[in-house]
Amino acid sequence: MEENDYQAYFSSAARLMRPNAIRALSKYVNRTDVISFAGGYPSAETFPIDEIGEITARLIRDHGPSVLQYGLTRGTEEFRQYLKESLPAILGPVEIDQLQITTGSQQGLDTVCRILIDPGDVAFLELPSYIGAMSCINNLGAEMVGVRLQEDGIDMDHLREQIVETKRAGKRAKLIYTVPNFQNPAGVTMSIAKRQELLKIASENDLLIIEDDPYGDIHFYEEHINNPDRPPELLPIRYYDETGDKTGRVIYLGSFSKVLVPGIRTGFVVAPAALARKLEYAKEAADVCCSILDQSIANAACRQGLVRDRLPKIRKFYRNRCNAMLDTLGENATPKTHWIKPDGGLFVWVELDKQIDAADLLKQTVENGVVFVPGQPFFVNGEGANTLRLAFSKETPENIVEGVRRICQSL
Amino acid sequence: MEENDYQAYFSSAARLMRPNAIRALSKYVNRTDVISFAGGYPSAETFPIDEIGEITARLIRDHGPSVLQYGLTRGTEEFRQYLKESLPAILGPVEIDQLQITTGSQQGLDTVCRILIDPGDVAFLELPSYIGAMSCINNLGAEMVGVRLQEDGIDMDHLREQIVETKRAGKRAKLIYTVPNFQNPAGVTMSIAKRQELLKIASENDLLIIEDDPYGDIHFYEEHINNPDRPPELLPIRYYDETGDKTGRVIYLGSFSKVLVPGIRTGFVVAPAALARKLEYAKEAADVCCSILDQSIANAACRQGLVRDRLPKIRKFYRNRCNAMLDTLGENATPKTHWIKPDGGLFVWVELDKQIDAADLLKQTVENGVVFVPGQPFFVNGEGANTLRLAFSKETPENIVEGVRRICQSL
Numbered sequence: 001m002e003e004n005d006y007q008a009y010f011s012s013a014a015r016l017m018r019p020n021a022i023r024a025l026s027k028y029v030n031r032t033d034v035i036s037f038a039g040g041y042p043s044a045e046t047f048p049i050d051e052i053g054e055i056t057a058r059l060i061r062d063h064g065p066s067v068l069q070y071g072l073t074r075g076t077e078e079f080r081q082y083l084k085e086s087l088p089a090i091l092g093p094v095e096i097d098q099l100q101i102t103t104g105s106q107q108g109l110d111t112v113c114r115i116l117i118d119p120g121d122v123a124f125l126e127l128p129s130y131i132g133a134m135s136c137i138n139n140l141g142a143e144m145v146g147v148r149l150q151e152d153g154i155d156m157d158h159l160r161e162q163i164v165e166t167k168r169a170g171k172r173a174k175l176i177y178t179v180p181n182f183q184n185p186a187g188v189t190m191s192i193a194k195r196q197e198l199l200k201i202a203s204e205n206d207l208l209i210i211e212d213d214p215y216g217d218i219h220f221y222e223e224h225i226n227n228p229d230r231p232p233e234l235l236p237i238r239y240y241d242e243t244g245d246k247t248g249r250v251i252y253l254g255s256f257s258k259v260l261v262p263g264i265r266t267g268f269v270v271a272p273a274a275l276a277r278k279l280e281y282a283k284e285a286a287d288v289c290c291s292i293l294d295q296s297i298a299n300a301a302c303r304q305g306l307v308r309d310r311l312p313k314i315r316k317f318y319r320n321r322c323n324a325m326l327d328t329l330g331e332n333a334t335p336k337t338h339w340i341k342p343d344g345g346l347f348v349w350v351e352l353d354k355q356i357d358a359a360d361l362l363k364q365t366v367e368n369g370v371v372f373v374p375g376q377p378f379f380v381n382g383e384g385a386n387t388l389r390l391a392f393s394k395e396t397p398e399n400i401v402e403g404v405r406r407i408c409q410s411l
Numbered sequence: 412m413e414e415n416d417y418q419a420y421f422s423s424a425a426r427l428m429r430p431n432a433i434r435a436l437s438k439y440v441n442r443t444d445v446i447s448f449a450g451g452y453p454s455a456e457t458f459p460i461d462e463i464g465e466i467t468a469r470l471i472r473d474h475g476p477s478v479l480q481y482g483l484t485r486g487t488e489e490f491r492q493y494l495k496e497s498l499p500a501i502l503g504p505v506e507i508d509q510l511q512i513t514t515g516s517q518q519g520l521d522t523v524c525r526i527l528i529d530p531g532d533v534a535f536l537e538l539p540s541y542i543g544a545m546s547c548i549n550n551l552g553a554e555m556v557g558v559r560l561q562e563d564g565i566d567m568d569h570l571r572e573q574i575v576e577t578k579r580a581g582k583r584a585k586l587i588y589t590v591p592n593f594q595n596p597a598g599v600t601m602s603i604a605k606r607q608e609l610l611k612i613a614s615e616n617d618l619l620i621i622e623d624d625p626y627g628d629i630h631f632y633e634e635h636i637n638n639p640d641r642p643p644e645l646l647p648i649r650y651y652d653e654t655g656d657k658t659g660r661v662i663y664l665g666s667f668s669k670v671l672v673p674g675i676r677t678g679f680v681v682a683p684a685a686l687a688r689k690l691e692y693a694k695e696a697a698d699v700c701c702s703i704l705d706q707s708i709a710n711a712a713c714r715q716g717l718v719r720d721r722l723p724k725i726r727k728f729y730r731n732r733c734n735a736m737l738d739t740l741g742e743n744a745t746p747k748t749h750w751i752k753p754d755g756g757l758f759v760w761v762e763l764d765k766q767i768d769a770a771d772l773l774k775q776t777v778e779n780g781v782v783f784v785p786g787q788p789f790f791v792n793g794e795g796a797n798t799l800r801l802a803f804s805k806e807t808p809e810n811i812v813e814g815v816r817r818i819c820q821s822l
Contacts, residue, residue, distance in 0.1 A: 001659040006685040009585060009619055011551075014526035017692035023484075041481050049475030057468045064460030068672035070452050073434075103514060107698040115425035135696035140422075174420060208420055248412040261479035263703035274417040281428035285546035287518040291702045292674035 012119070013139050020131050022373055035403035037372040037390040040184060040346050042258045046314050048306055052261065055300045056293070063296070071292040073284040075101025075268070079299035083254075083268060086302070090216070090230055091252060091270060092242025098270050100279045103290050105214055105255035105267035109177075110136045111286065112210055112251050112269060115278040116174055117142045122166045124176040126154060128349075128378030128387070130184045130212065133177050143171065144380040151340065153190030154178065156197050163205050175208040181216040181234050182345025185378050185389040189343050195237045196244065203247040211237045214255040217311055219344035220319040228308040234344075238270065248272045256298050258346070259307050259314060264294035318346065324397035325390060325404055332408035346393040349375070351386060352411070358388040364410040370403045423530070424550050431542050433784055446814035448783040448801040451595060451757050453669045457725050459717055463672065466711045467704070474707070482703040484695040486512025486679070490710035494665075494679055497713070501627070501641055502663060502681060503653025509681050511690045514701050516625055516666035516678035520588075521547045522697065523621055523662050523680060526689040527585055528553045533577045535587040537565060539760075539789030539798070541595045541623065544588050554582065555791040562751065564601025565589065567608050574616050586619040592627040592645050593756025596789050596800040600754050606648045607655065614658040622648045625666040628722055630755035631730040639719040645755075649681065659683045667709050669757070670718050670725060675705035729757065735808035736801060736815055743819035757804040760786070762797060763822070769799040775821040781814045 025038045059067050074080065080099045087094045102108040109132065117123065119141030125133065127146040137144055145162050148155040159176070166173045178198070180190040190198075202209050216234050224231040238250040252270040260266075269279060283289075301307060325348050329339055336353035352358060358374035365371065375387025392400055436449045470478050485491065491510045498505045513519040520543065528534065530552030536544065538557040548555055556573050559566040570587070577584045589609070591601040601609075613620050627645050635642040649661040663681040671677075680690060694700075712718060736759050740750055747764035763769060769785035776782065786798025801818075803811055 001683065003685045006683060008617075009527055009686075010689065011525065011527055011529045011532075013529075014689045014693070017526070017689055017696070019692060020695065023695070044476035044480055047475060047479050049471060049479065052479065053468060053471040053475070056471060057464060060460060060464040060467060064458060064464070065455035066674075068458050068460065068463065068674035069455055070668070070673045103698040103701070106696075110697045114422065115428070116420055116422055118422045118424075121422075132696065132699070135692075139693070139696050206419075257481070262481045263477075263479035265698065265700070265702045272412065272417060274414045275420075278421065278425045278428055281430060281546075282425070282550070284431065284434070285428070285517075285543065285550050286521045286697070287514040287676065288543070289676070290514070291676045291705050293705065293708075294702050297704075 012141060016139050016141060020135060020377065022131060025371055025373065033369065035370045035399050035406070036394055037370070037392065037403060039394065040391045041394060042262060042346070043317070043393050046317055047261045048310060051306055052297060052301065056297055059293070059296050059300060067293050067296045069292060071289050071295070073289050074280050075099065075290065076292065076295045076299065079295050082299055082302055087270065090235055091238045094270055095273065097273045098276050100269045100271065100276050100283060101290050101295055102267045102269055102283070103265045103287070104257060104262070105212060105253040106132055108253045108267050108269040109133055109210065109212060111279050111282050112271070113137055113140055114282050115275065116208065120171070122171045122173040124159065124162060124173070125380050126178060126183065127381060128185050128375060128384055129177065129380065130179055131378060133212065134380060137177070146379065146381040149183070149186055149188055151188060153180065153188060153194040154198065156194060156201065159201060163201070173205065173207060175210055176202065177210045177212065179212045180237055181213055182218070182342050182347070184215070184345065185347050185373070185375065186349040187340045187342030187345055187347050189233070192233060192240070195240050198237060199241050199245065199247055199249065202249045203245065207249065209237060209250045210253065211250050212253045214258055215345040217259050218315055218318055218346070220315060220322060221343060225315050225319070226312045228311050251275065256307065259311065260298060260301055264291070264297055266290065266294050266298040318393065321392040321395070321397055321400055322348065324400040325392045328401045328404040329408070332405055334408070334411050337411065346391050348390045348392060350388050350390060352388070354386055356411070357385050359385070361388070361407070361410055365407050368406045368410060370406045372407070423552060427550050427552060431546060431788065433542060436782055436784065444780065446781045446810050446817070447805055448781070448803065448814060450805065451802045452805060453673060453757070454728070454804050457728055458672045459721060462717055463708060463712065467708055470704070470707050470711060478704050478707045480703060482700050482706070484700050485691050486510065486701065487703065487706045487710065490706045493710055493713055498681065501646055502649045505681055506684065508684045509687050511680045511682070511687050511694060512701050512706055513678045513680055513694070514698070515668060515673070515676045516623060516664040517543055519664045519678050519680040520544055520621065520623060522690050522693050523682070524548055524551055525693050526686065527619065531582070533582045533584040535570065535573060535584070536791050537589060537594065538792060539596050539786060539795060540588065540791065541590055542789060544623065545791060548588070557790065557792040560594070560597055560599055562599060564591065564599060564605040565609065567605060567612065570612060574612070584616065584618060586621055587613065588621045588623065590623045591648055592624055593629070593753050593758070595626070595756065596758050596784070596786065597760040598751045598753030598756055598758050600644070603644060603651070606651050609648060610652050610656065610658055610660065613660045614656065618660065620648060620661045621664065622661050623664045625669055626756040628670050629726055629729055631726060631733060632754060636726050637723045639722050662686065667718065670722065671709065671712055675702070675708055677701065677705050677709040729804065732803040732806070732808055732811055733759065735811040736803045739812045739815035740819070743816055745819070745822050748822065757802050759801045759803060761799050761801060763799070765797055767822070768796050770796070772799070772818070772821060776818050779817045779821060781817045783818070
């Protein structure tokens, strides 16, 4: 068969699949002679490498036959038990049958979408939104409808309008996807009032909420930075549901990629039990189970405090980098350049003068040895040509200063 | 929301999802007071635990920042390079852009199905077939059509008839799924002549072949048992394609679960480049990438000969258990009981007298402390009530003798 002959065999899903915009930059991201604000990887400087080495050696030595064997599709008993005990502090009550361990939170997102979305269903996403969510939802043939983002989260009036519009068009609106804390890419945090309002809107309009929370523990609030517990303003939407009307509309996605290490690919979903059961069946067909070794490492690391105890250090590490970026922008950016000051996470979102195309800017800055991600691919409605995302996670503060200066010069 | 209210949110796929028949037995499989021939797990006695401990400690110590970081969606460069160099011995030429690393071969299967199958497409499966494949294919809404299995593999006349029948009904036949070596569950091995004939049929009828080969290295041929290379009769269908007409119709699924350890969940797909590219996009949305630590362990284990050098030992280990099972059946089974002598793998397939229902038999043997998997769930057409699968991988030869005796007594 020739290359083109395979087209005839592709599923509708495969025809929708495209490489994402960040992938196109991977040739820059991996170059060492370039200052990269592109990829959103956590810094390896935050990895507790020696401790993970010790944990892993101990696990294989003492529990080799079980940590190297197949395991339960839902995830190991030990790890789910740990999550059941530790998550209520931020999520409210969690039952063991509401938990599904996944290969990073990305698999949680994909699996949740698989059990919910039929072609033609409408999913609401923030403008801008996380590209990985757009891929999952798009590949399933859903119609993605954008809702505007304000500095305190989703524009709830716009969401209401979009819901009405969707119903008027006779379409089935099924879910809204949101990253409430230090959103990727915009760095925005949803206010408590809006978290509660979103629950109300979801309940009134038969929507489910997919709450993706990979960054919630990495905040930069001075008064809370040394406290391992989250401040109230960062409690997940699910918490307000559990301590309020208990609408049961939130599916929460958690991750250890940014607070432990991403290479062991361990995330989780907390979903109403009826959904969690379907997630388990979907996961079984998808890959039987997650790496048992990885789950065992994550479990042991969590239980010995390797996540919790290191949060203050990780927060300060990223806050330093964030501040270097914000300060340099403040000193060098043109008056028509605006940016959002994030309260945590890994990203600064920049809006350029309307006439400037960030993709054109990128061509210039690449020449000057700096890369970032143009913002347009993060918008489901094609807006945002004058926006860009700067990740401050990879480079040293010195490189951040230098890189941001070069971008500002290109402007 | 109440439990039942979530039904309204399920996708068509979710509505098709069911727990599989082996899952229903998990409460027995994990009991220690029962002799289990149910689960198809490899024996932990074959795991090179100390060596994996050493490899892992070295990897984390010397390469912590990279093995604990995110990595490429296709899989690590090092591991794909190893596969590109080692696979040609059994697969013929392999290009780097034909390789996708997956979370076990199950994820390879699921991802391949996602890029190929639309609801209503016809997929051909052996009678009986692997339950995990049935789940993937069923969840995508395909129509599963069974083709009879003979002692030398698929009944090619029946396959041709089923293809004609499918075309006559105006349906789109897209693929055939087969496990050519020591098939799960039937233990059957496809002859070389049939491997070549299947390629011809696929080419004549616009079908793709999904070749799933998790057991190929675990054969029991006395004359080859100490030779790490596969004997010619076990070269994959893809090999005959690559050294023959190069029809490009084979998608090969590989696994290290049975020859190294399953807990690190590392498998791979070899597919025509046009398909591999879509697999990469699908995989990126599904989970970004596999565990980098696990891939690094598998890569290092393979490169230092930890798979290849141990094959003779692993083969003898399972052959011993298989022989214990076959001998005990020979001595104790009723005249109307038939079974297939496998040339490798983990399973013996048993056909009882037509009037006996294996599910009824199971109820009796559970009382006597023995479990197995009734065969009916392995048949896409609902046949096989009088069949059962006996896995000889878990129990010691002594327990196998005892367990098979008890089953024969119940008969």
